[in-house]
Structure formats: C-alpha cells, structure tokens
C-alpha cells in the first residue's frame with residue numbers, strides 16, 4: 001500500500017473541490033432569522049470563515065451571540081462535508097492575527113477513511129429544517145435524548161434537559177422576553193425587515209415557514225409579528241422536550257463552539273426523526289437570560305433553548321427556507 005499517497009494530498013484539485021463542497025454544504029446551516037452572517041474564502045488548500053457584521057441583528061443580537069452561534073453551525077457543516085469526502089482538515093478557530101472577524105481556518109492535511117457517521121450527517125444537512133408545527137404525541141425516547149446530548153458534549157458544549165417546573169419558568173421567561181422586545185419599535189422594525197418583502201432575496205424567514213395561526217404549546221414560539229402560511233393542526237406540544245444549550249464562557253469563542261455543538265446535536269436529532277425548533281427570545285433579553293441561567297445553578301452561560309419533539313408527517317407543501325446565492329457567501333482565491 002502506498003501510505004504516502006493515502007496521507008498526503010497528492011491531487012490538489014481534489015482537495016480544492018472538497019473544500020468548495022464543504023462551503024456549499026455550510027450554506028444549508030440554520031441561522032438567526034436566516035441572516036446567514038458568514039462568508040467563506042476558498043483557496044487551493046484552505047477555507048476561511050469570516051463573520052459578516054452587516055448581517056448581525058443590531059437590536060435583537062447586539063453582542064453577536066446568535067450570529068456567532070449561526071457561524072458555528074456553518075463551520076460544523078463544513079467539517080462534516082470534509083470528513084464525509086474522506087479528508088482530514090486541521091481547524092484553527094479564531095486564528096491569531098486574523099482580526100476579530102476571522103472565525104476559523106480549515107486546512108486540508110491528508111486523506112482519511114470516510115467516517116460513516118459524517119456521511120449520514122451530510123445527508124441530513126440537506127434535510128434538516130426548522131419545522132414550527134406542533135410536534136407529534138410521542139415523546140423523545142431517553143436513548144435518543146442521550147445521543148443528542150452526547151453529540152453536543154463531544155463538541156465541548158453542554159445540554160440541560162428542563163424539568164416540568166423549569167418548562168413553566170421557561171414559558172414565563174419567553175413570554176416576558178417577547179413582550180419586552182415587541183414593545184421596542186426598533187426591534188419590531190428589525191423583525192419586520194427580515195420577515196417582510198424588503199429582506200434580501202434568499203435571506204430572512206418566509207411566510208411559508210411561519211405558522212398560519214398560533215400553535216398550542218406550553219412555551220410560546222417566536223412571535224413573528226404576523227401569521228404566515230404554514231398549515232398547523234390543532235395538536236398540543238405537550239409531548240415536547242425543552243433543552244438548553246449552555247457553555248463555560250459567555251464570549252465569542254464559546255458561542256462559535258456552541259454553534260458547532262448545535263449542528264452536531266441537530267443533525268443527530270434529524271437522523272432520529274426528531275424535529276428541533278430553536279427558541280432564542282429567552283436568551284436575547286437579559287432578564288430572561290438570567291432566569292435561564294438560574295435554572296442551571298449558574299454553572300454556565302445559556303446560549304439557546306431548543307424544542308425537541310417527534311416530527312409530524314412530512315408535508316410536501318412545506319418548502320425549505322431559501323438561501324443567499326453562493327456568490328454572496330463564498331469568495332474564491
């Protein structure tokens with residue numbers, strides 16, 4: 001066996017192609033209000049991920065926490081795509097000297113055996129979506145919840161499953177957060193921009209992904225300020241499980257890492273037929289975030305709440321949320 005051929009990128013064109021595929025796969029990543037606040041720079045053996053500050057939500061997300069989480073998901077999607085194509089890539093997060101917006105550099109180092117888990121993840125990257133319909137009546141099985149929790153922990157972030165009394169507290173925090181946000185005209189304008197007709201083509205949340213009426217749920221989902229066109233049944237979310245993604249440090253590097261964990265957990269959930277809906281309002285408002293932090297006895301910093309539940313039947317009418325054209329997300333050279 002020619003070990004050298006296996007361990008060195010003998011064909012740079014193949015490596016460059018794999019990196020291009022990785023950037024393309026990252027385009028499927030979920031992001032706050034579908035803002036897609038990232039840009040890739042592709043060279044022969046390297047992909048660089050940059051934060052796009054123009055697409056941070058200044059009112060909803062002034063610290064950029066949710067934008068960084070979104071970039072972290074994109075980074076993990078790219079890592080999955082490289083692993084699924086049989087490449088080992090060195091990942092440098094927040095490379096020194098790159099400035100605050102250079103979030104990661106991926107450098108293909110050598111061929112590696114294709115990991116079957118990454119192949120499944122890659123397939124699920126294209127299938128995963130935010131399904132805001134009520135979940136079905138079957139609870140998430142403990143073994144599946146354990147698999148999702150492990151996937152998150154393997155990426156250096158934590159997942160706390162809320163107890164029934166904590167779900168009541170979450171409901172109160174989410175309700176408080178949405179009311180205080182909705183009372184701010186600047187916040188309403190920002191939401192209206194990303195959910196209305198003036199949003200950039202391929203970004204924002206379309207009416208097709210917003211429920212046609214309020215759903216029956218213990219924890220209010222995002223109030224998008226208007227009803228959409230997503231058909232919802234009269235089912236109640238009472239079989240839903242709520243979990244909190246939290247990390248050890250409340251700073252950019254921790255948020256990026258948590259985004260990678262969010263991707264790993266969400267792709268694992270998708271593989272098990274579990275629907276995931278992020279709830280970020282309780283994180284966006286400081287009083288609500290503090291209430292969330294108290295739930296984990298202040299051992300870490302809350303980054304995102306997720307509703308997990310058995311996905312309802314696939315609805316062919318449920319369109320995937322569109323994405324920005326690749327030329328707005330990927331630079332060559």
Ligand SMILES: Cc1cc2nc3c(=O)[nH]c(=O)nc-3n(C[C@H](O)[C@H](O)[C@H](O)COP(=O)(O)O)c2cc1C
Pocket residue numbers: 028029030031032033034066067069070073128129130131132204205221222277278279280281304320321
């Ligand atoms: C960090 C983050 C926060 C989000 N917060 C919410 C939220 O509060 N409510 C909601 O309904 N969706 C939320 N989403 C889901 C996005 O709106 C969704 O990912 C985006 O519109 C793209 O759609 P897709 O996930 O179906 O591809 C969030 C996503 C991310 C990554």
